[in-house]
Amino acid sequence: MVKKLIIAAIEFYRNFLSVNRLPRCRFYPSCSNYAVEAIEKKGILKGLILSIFRILRCNPFSKGGYDPVK
Numbered sequence: 001m002v003k004k005l006i007i008a009a010i011e012f013y014r015n016f017l018s019v020n021r022l023p024r025c026r027f028y029p030s031c032s033n034y035a036v037e038a039i040e041k042k043g044i045l046k047g048l049i050l051s052i053f054r055i056l057r058c059n060p061f062s063k064g065g066y067d068p069v070k
Contacts, residue, residue: 003039018032026059027057035054038054
């Protein structure tokens with residue numbers, strides 16, 4: 001139930017609040033896709049932690065590239 005609520009919040013952000021209407025994330029999959037996949041695969045707590053660290057890595061000084069949920 002909580003997992004679905006968090007994923008719905010990410011989907012809402014992606015569809016309505018994200019300023020980047022074009023894909024501009026330095027990573028593949030995008031940070032929001034990564035967050036959903038991490039939460040689905042690793043559970044709520046570990047998925048959120050992985051997502052936070054991913055967002056912190058997504059900055060102008062990062063090379064980016066392919067970065068799947070491990």
